[in-house]
Amino acid sequence: MSNTINHIEVKKSSTYLYLVCLVAALGGFLFGFDTAVISGTVSLVKNDFSLSAVSEGWFVSCALLGCIIGVSFSGKLSDKYGRKIVLILSAVLFLASALGCMLSNSFTVLIIFRLIGGLGIGVASMVSPLYISEFSPSRYRGMMVSLYQLALTIGIVLAYFSNAYLANHTGDTYSGGMQTIFSAQVWRGMLGLGALPAAIFLICLFMVPESPRWLLLKGQEQKAEAVLIKIDGSDAAAHEIKAFKEQDDNDSESLTELFKPVYRKALWIGLLLPFLSQVCGINAVIYYGPRILEQAGFTLNNALGGQVTIGLVNVVFTFVAIFTIDKWGRKPLLFAGVGGAVVSLVIIGALFALGVTSGPWILIFILAFIACFAFSFGPVCWVVVGEIFPNAIRGKAMALATLSLWVGNFLVGQLTPVMLEGLGSSWTFWLFALCCSPALWITWKLIPETKGRSLENIENYWKETYKGKA
Incomplete structure (x- = not known):
């Protein structure tokens, strides 16, 4: 009752x-x-x-x-x-x-x-x-x-x-x-x-409210049920709680759990995808946009205006991910976006190398790069790393993945001025393209399609895949 x-x-x-x-x-x-x-x-x-x-x-x-x-x-x-x-x-x-x-x-x-x-x-x-x-x-x-x-x-x-x-x-x-x-x-x-x-x-x-899955982890089922019902109705709440209870509860709450063979792919995805999302050069363009555009022949005022345009394109194309990621899936967005980003970076480097710096071409392909990042790497990276880790250690594992992102951010922030000065703009963008490319292989070989799957289902996927190999 x-x-x-x-x-x-x-x-x-x-x-x-x-x-x-x-x-x-x-x-x-x-x-x-x-x-x-x-x-x-x-x-x-x-x-x-x-x-x-x-x-x-x-x-x-x-x-x-x-x-x-x-x-x-x-x-x-x-x-x-x-x-x-x-x-x-x-x-x-x-x-x-x-x-x-x-x-x-x-x-x-x-x-x-x-x-x-x-x-x-x-x-x-x-x-x-x-x-x-x-x-x-x-x-x-x-x-x-x-x-x-x-x-x-x-x-x-x-x-x-x-x-x-x-x-x-x-x-x-x-x-x-x-x-x-x-x-x-x-x-x-x-x-x-x-x-x-x-x-x-x-x-x-x-x-x-508190996260319902954290409440379930701490044995606060009644509170978790109330939140889940409010989010998605009583039937969905009962299904979520049942799936949670049916999980193998032998997993340790220690981060060492992530280093077991069963979660090895999840670990590699969590470390590499955030890191590559930074070393592709996105923050170099955001932080050093005016300087890059000035090297392309823009005046300072136009360069600052170009940076604002870069920011606006970043916002607009994030909406592409919002409206398509649960329809098309994570992998198609990553393939399209990362592929487009690599091509854009190669073309930007070629334009600088050929001296085609007058006119709008540099800005057009920088904006193309930003657009590709905005509907793929930017949002999909956060979605994927939030899904792939087991419930018991999701917080610690995501902290490790986010730390990887900040290491990439630091390297780009420190090395971009040196690269622009020592290597020039063309080789700087070609290096970014090279660093971006492995994400295509990771998407193809390592990342499972998680569209529409519950977090418990994704966790079981790793276990079933591992048992299948064993």
Whole structure:
């Protein structure tokens, strides 16, 4: 009787599903905003604090150290204490960083709060897609996780626009301390604006439930059932809980589980796909877009306009993944997008090598590369790594995969200026094409098609495939 009452009290709501996933995706927005906003502040901070080249580099890259630390502890914390509480932690870190950077009274304090912001990015970059993948019904999971990537790209674009707006209003008059924040030292306003979405993220998180799969892992079946019914109805909830219970519960909660032969393919996918999504050169184009376009003959203003265009194309083509990933599948999008990205990179390198830098061709193929990345590597990577790992260690395993992504990000950030200067633009883009190519082989040989499969079904797939070989 009590079960019947529960089923009547808790009703399925598609609106609820979308709203909860959108709240979790705000972690991606803050990730994108915080990563991109720094581009407009570097020269201003350098002038105000009279920074050396080393200090300038430390200001830009210190957040990356925070990211690596954040990713390192987020997996263990999310498996132990829950996805929701760790998302709340990331929101607090984002909020503290934005306010601290805005009000910092010395370069040392500014660095400390940039490091705190990096911790927030690291935590959100792992836990947000993890939470969405566990929360979403299998038939919508690709689309819902892609919302995270969409929010990330919107965060990047809004950071560009807010930086440009504030930079163009530095002569405006404000009262009291606002004059310093939004006019005299406008970099404070640029960094401080992140506090608004961080506060919204924090407030909204108190209204979302815990991940139902984490609740099941911790034996809180009644709470998990209530959430699952609200997401997808009582029949689907009963099916999910039954599938969860039928799993082999001999799997350890230690990360060493991932190194067993049965999960070896999942481990390779989790390490290689995120890494390759970075070394294909996407962040080189986002971070160094103006410099690359200037080398192609664009003026500075046109180059900055080109960078905004790059950001907008990134947003628009992410919608392609959102509307097709659960219809066409993960593998077709990866094949089409990665293949298109490799071809675009090769052509860009050839245009630079042949000296065809006048006219729109360089920008056209950079935008083609961005478009291909936006509907494949960008969102599909997060979807796949959120699906392929076993329930018992999904948090820790995703932390490892996300750490791989940040290592790739670091290498590209550090080596791109050296490559552009030492090798030239043509060889830089050809190297990116070379680094991007192995993803086609990985998609063909290693990645299973996970469209429409439950997370438990995917976990059983690895076990059945291994038994078949044995």
